[in-house]
Amino acid sequence: MRKAFLFLTLLSLLMMSACYFVDKEIYEVDPVAGDPAIVTVVSNLDTLPQAPVGDSLEVFYSVNMENGELFFMEALLSDEILYTSDSIEGSFYVYPFQSAGIDSLFLDFYHSSNTNTLADKIGYEARITSRSYAIDFGEEAGK
Amino acid sequence: MKRYLSYIYLGLFLTLLLPGLRAQNMGITVSGGLASQSMDDMKYLQEYILGTYPVEGKITSSFPPFATASINLMKQGFAYLHFGGGYTYSTTGGKSSYADPTGSIITEMDLSSHRLGAFLTYTIWEREHIDIALNGRVDLNLTTVEISSGVNVLGLINRIYNQYRSLGPSVSGGLECMYKFENLAVGILGGYLVDIPGDLSKTDGDDPLTDPNDSERVLTANWTGWHVGIKTRFWLNY
Numbered sequence: 348m349r350k351a352f353l354f355l356t357l358l359s360l361l362m363m364s365a366c367y368f369v370d371k372e373i374y375e376v377d378p379v380a381g382d383p384a385i386v387t388v389v390s391n392l393d394t395l396p397q398a399p400v401g402d403s404l405e406v407f408y409s410v411n412m413e414n415g416e417l418f419f420m421e422a423l424l425s426d427e428i429l430y431t432s433d434s435i436e437g438s439f440y441v442y443p444f445q446s447a448g449i450d451s452l453f454l455d456f457y458h459s460s461n462t463n464t465l466a467d468k469i470g471y472e473a474r475i476t477s478r479s480y481a482i483d484f485g486e487e488a489g490k
Numbered sequence: 491m492k493r494y495l496s497y498i499y500l501g502l503f504l505t506l507l508l509p510g511l512r513a514q515n516m517g518i519t520v521s522g523g524l525a526s527q528s529m530d531d532m533k534y535l536q537e538y539i540l541g542t543y544p545v546e547g548k549i550t551s552s553f554p555p556f557a558t559a560s561i562n563l564m565k566q567g568f569a570y571l572h573f574g575g576g577y578t579y580s581t582t583g584g585k586s587s588y589a590d591p592t593g594s595i596i597t598e599m600d601l602s603s604h605r606l607g608a609f610l611t612y613t614i615w616e617r618e619h620i621d622i623a624l625n626g627r628v629d630l631n632l633t634t635v636e637i638s639s640g641v642n643v644l645g646l647i648n649r650i651y652n653q654y655r656s657l658g659p660s661v662s663g664g665l666e667c668m669y670k671f672e673n674l675a676v677g678i679l680g681g682y683l684v685d686i687p688g689d690l691s692k693t694d695g696d697d698p699l700t701d702p703n704d705s706e707r708v709l710t711a712n713w714t715g716w717h718v719g720i721k722t723r724f725w726l727n728y
Contacts (some may be wrong), residue, residue: 354674354722368556368583368600374548375589466592468544471643 378463384415392480409436423453517564523719525558531709547588556582570613578605593643605629658688675723685713
């Protein structure tokens with residue numbers, strides 16, 4: 348009788364491991380990156396070296412993406428964000444009180460990386476195309 | 491569904507009351523093995539979920555034959571008849587996944603079947619140490635389905651977990667071959683189970699699990715399939 352119950356207990360213990368379905372396999376992929384996006388940025392500052400701000404300066408931009416998608420763009424002046432947009436074209440103003448002398452205005456365009464990874468596919472991974480323009484804020488102006 | 495359970499227990503109770511049976515031996519049977527399942531709706535749902543991935547994932551397991559185990563109280567009836575009742579557990583599952591250096595998506599579906607019911611075993615061939623018997627069984631089947639999906643992208647994690655259940659009857663029939671020792675028998679068994687699955691609904695809120703492409707159709711988890719395994723039988727009052 349005791350042997351029978353011992354056998355029963357051992358059998359039950361052996362069967363315990365099968366109580367839950369387990370699959371530890373994970374399908375791992377090494378994605379092959381696609382061709383990088385070709386980004387063309389056009390701005391009215393392209394033909395205005397050291398554009399003077401005067402009372403105000405309107406900055407136009409237009410971006411053309413080939414083989415990619417624009418997520419958003421930022422305009423930065425002295426590490427401060429002046430303007431942000433998810434449109435492929437737009438405009439914003441720069442004022443003399445925002446800086447002094449010659450300063451750099453950066454237009455950063457965040458677009459798809461085309462690495463074909465999960466992060467790329469859901470828009471969590473971006474490549475940055477950046478343009479910088481020298482802006483003349485004048486001697487008298489200042490923050 | 492309570493009606494099915496009532497019938498099972500009423501039948502078992504009345505059978506145990508038969509006068510010629512009271513002096514017979516009581517025993518315990520324990521069996522374990524593998525069971526296949528049809529799970530058509532669950533495979534369909536798994537394919538649908540995979541199709542929602544933004545990347546090309548893969549199904550690494552789709553409800554394969556997996557473990558089943560049963561424990562029963564048994565009474566010897568007439569010369570060639572055993573009957574009793576007990577509990578049977580079966581499990582299976584499915585998994586689809588995708589992983590690359592930037593993150594992963596993993597969807598797991600875990601299914602369990604808890605069956606409570608009664609059985610009859612009729613010996614069709616017997617020698618000193620070996621007997622071969624037919625086995626029939628009726629159960630009430632409670633199925634639980636757990637579906638979890640996890641997305642991890644660059645360390646940002648989002649998880650979804652849902653649990654569903656259904657209730658329905660099932661019947662099974664099979665054949666077993668036992669080698670008998672003095673008070674113990676061991677052997678093999680095989681059979682086929684026909685499940686009549688109930689509609690799956692959420693455990694919290696009773697919302698049905700509907701077909702993503704047809705909101706009028708409620709999905710089921712169907713355990714219909716073959717099973718094979720090993721079995722032991724102990725007599726308690728020897």
